[in-house]
Amino acid sequence: MSRYSDIHRQPLMTSVVRESPTLQMTDYFFLTSFFLLLFWALDPFRVALDSIPVIKRVPSVLLVTNFLFIVVARLMFRDKRKYLPATQVIWETRWLVLFSLFVIAGSAYARFVSHIDETFLTFGTYVLMAPLMYWYVVNSAAPMKLLRAVVYLFLAWASVAALIQLIEFRQLEAFHNREHLVLPVLAMFFYGVPYRWGIWFGAALIAVVAAAAAKNTAYMMAILSLSYMFGLRLWFYLRQQKDGFIRLMAVLGAIVLVTVVIAALALVYWKFKNELPSGNPEYRLHTYQLAWEKFLSSPIWGVGFTQEAVHLFGLFEVAAATQNLPTHSDPLDMLANGGLIGFGLWLAGILPVFWMGLSRVSVRCRELPWKDAMVAHVFWVMSVAGVLVCTFNPIYNLPNLAMSTWMQFGCLLASNRLCQLALARQT
Numbered sequence: 001m002s003r004y005s006d007i008h009r010q011p012l013m014t015s016v017v018r019e020s021p022t023l024q025m026t027d028y029f030f031l032t033s034f035f036l037l038l039f040w041a042l043d044p045f046r047v048a049l050d051s052i053p054v055i056k057r058v059p060s061v062l063l064v065t066n067f068l069f070i071v072v073a074r075l076m077f078r079d080k081r082k083y084l085p086a087t088q089v090i091w092e093t094r095w096l097v098l099f100s101l102f103v104i105a106g107s108a109y110a111r112f113v114s115h116i117d118e119t120f121l122t123f124g125t126y127v128l129m130a131p132l133m134y135w136y137v138v139n140s141a142a143p144m145k146l147l148r149a150v151v152y153l154f155l156a157w158a159s160v161a162a163l164i165q166l167i168e169f170r171q172l173e174a175f176h177n178r179e180h181l182v183l184p185v186l187a188m189f190f191y192g193v194p195y196r197w198g199i200w201f202g203a204a205l206i207a208v209v210a211a212a213a214a215k216n217t218a219y220m221m222a223i224l225s226l227s228y229m230f231g232l233r234l235w236f237y238l239r240q241q242k243d244g245f246i247r248l249m250a251v252l253g254a255i256v257l258v259t260v261v262i263a264a265l266a267l268v269y270w271k272f273k274n275e276l277p278s279g280n281p282e283y284r285l286h287t288y289q290l291a292w293e294k295f296l297s298s299p300i301w302g303v304g305f306t307q308e309a310v311h312l313f314g315l316f317e318v319a320a321a322t323q324n325l326p327t328h329s330d331p332l333d334m335l336a337n338g339g340l341i342g343f344g345l346w347l348a349g350i351l352p353v354f355w356m357g358l359s360r361v362s363v364r365c366r367e368l369p370w371k372d373a374m375v376a377h378v379f380w381v382m383s384v385a386g387v388l389v390c391t392f393n394p395i396y397n398l399p400n401l402a403m404s405t406w407m408q409f410g411c412l413l414a415s416n417r418l419c420q421l422a423l424a425r426q427t
Helices: 025-042 055-077 086-092 094-112 121-138 143-167 188-192 196-213 216-240 244-272 281-297 330-360 362-367 370-392 399-426
Strands: none
Touching (some): 025 055, 025 399, 055 121, 086 121, 094 121, 121 399, 196 216, 216 244, 216 370, 330 399, 362 370, 370 399
16 A cells, blocks of 8 residues: 555644644745746737747746745754655656656657657646655645635635626636636635525526537536536435435436436537537547657557657648647647556556545545635546546646646645545544
8 A cells, every 4th residue: 555545644734733823935936936837827818928939937936946045944944853854755756757757758858859849748748747846745834725715816816707707797718727726716615605595606606607608528527527516415315324215316307417417418518509619520530649649650659749749730821820739638638659668657657646636635525614625626526537638638738727737636635635644633
């Protein structure tokens, strides 16, 4: 059994047992930089800062500088015995670290030996933000307060993006490719507020904003968020219900409800399919085929990420500055360029974390204060949603979007650990 899965047997960290009442100055510096990162990544005003050379790196430079100060301060002034050591963080996230090193090594060869400009260097480098964020949060003086502050920053920019999308109803793509950073956060009331109005407000908000976005990925995010929370509520009801017949009727009722919803969605699609977004299948299927053929030519390790991160798109001329375009699927890029080894390392790094959060935190969230449970729900759904988004849109090779995505995954790692420690103290 891994050290991560056996966390409840480890001594409780001082920073978790006695949490500081306030955040520290370094935390506020970090949150300011993170606020800017989300502005660059979400780009709600469509200023495209993420595509301007040098300017697009400003949040990365600020955050890395913050982390350097934090590391130096903790090495100088903190008792390391009371904190989670970096070696354990690396061990717990070893598959992601190995994946990152694999991508960086191949991309460095492509950049400096083959002199290729469009590489996967960003793709591999920003993966390391997940273990770094995990280490930073769990070793902070007020880890849960810090996680809540991060959620509120996500909520602030998600609200701005949602408001713009509602004003430009079905006319402007205010957060396309970034749905995982918006829709799961908007439903934070739905996840944890201990009042009935919160449930309906959160559910209605996420449904209306998804309809305003009018994108397939937005609909997927809404379905994921609503299914997760209603599924948990059904789970809690079944656990509390002692009568076997009532439990059976509840399960059958849920099955009937899901069937009706699926049938209704199918009917809506059939009735309004000409008005729904097409997803540009001509472009996507062509690039998917190119990536799949590349994978089949070397299925074990691909090309080791030593080739270009884009393809020459020759099917038809597109409205872009170049015909060299990405695959539009990060997992397919992993298969094509890293083979089963690269893809397997990525899955090994994320799937156990999802299962850990669901099986050891989500199903026991009612034993936690609602503010802590809300944090766990938000980061779990955001992380799963990020995988769905990157399956159909390239997000891992865009600097600020990749950084914000992997940092929120690091927050999921931290919330899993902190919530499990809190639950362990109750048993």
